[in-house]
Amino acid sequence: MGFHTFDPESADKLEDDSRYRYLSHEELVAALALDADESETVADFGSGTGFYTDDVVPFAGEVRAVDLQEEMHELYREKGVPENVSLVTADVGDLPFGDGELDAAFSTMTFHEFAGSGGGDGQSGAEVEIARVLREGGRFVVGDWSANGNGERGPPVAERYDRDEAVELLEAAGFEVVRADERPETFFVVAER
Template sequence: MGFHTFDPERAAKLDDAASRYRYVSAEELVWAVDAAATDTLADLGSGTGFFTDDVAPHAGTVYGVDVQEAMHDRYRENGVPENVELVTAEVAELPFDDGELDGAFSTMTFHEFASEESIAEIERVVTSDGCVAVADWTATGAGEAGPPVSERFSLEEARTRFEAGGFEIAFAASRSETFLLVARAP
């Protein structure tokens, strides 16, 4: 289950607004992240920055975290907002101090890093009561888009993983191909 990365050779697909917004809208993501204008956030699995760009105008600083430097290169080609800093790192080994982030979000990448170590690392770097919003492909979907169903997690699996990491679930919804989970850090 899970833990693969997206092929940078296919990165142009990640910038297709019609297909991306079909599964999570900019408005929904901004609502879920619930950022203040001075907040420091991390987009975990930022890729080409498609969804990072939606959140950036609503925050102070956003770290676009991706394990693949090639994705950052693509983001730079598209143009990176002034308040976005690109960080190449695994989610299980984030280069932030304890409680440094006011929140974090992940869009369609949770299945790539959903380990116990990653959840513990998110808990470490996000301040107490900080918001963590996750929109991802669901294992209960038909697999019409996104990764194979066998590589996905269900909403309940994601909820269980975050709760085991001490997070309180503030919102959870499952849709036909995706889920949205909003959790508060302990």
């Protein structure tokens, strides 16, 4: 879809705890299935101000907060970036990571901004690029606004995917979907490389 990115002028909305109503930090961390030794490298695609990034930090060795907008990183810096977080300004379709470099990745309410578009080869979607940078067996967790929602919050419904469309994109990119839920306003998908 990728119609637009989140407006940094409205970034205060990204720090609202009511976001946990759509995806709790416990559910996100559990779905990532990180090792107990906290040594894994995880990426947050569309990290914004680091709201969900900060929730994953205690469970990972390194977290890479990836956002297309440097303004979002500036806001994250103002809030305070944890020591084990690296800020990466990049398009999810063209990531500056090596093949299999990440152990896990996630996207919270941003999948609609990059899925189905981009790709370092100019042909494939960003989900193919995500598969490239994840190690075999690595998980990609997606919580996003659903096209089946009413559109009262989040982006316009026309800019969203539903669960089945997201699953189709991920499977076409080589992921095996291990969980896919359609919720009243969002969907939640857990996929393995």
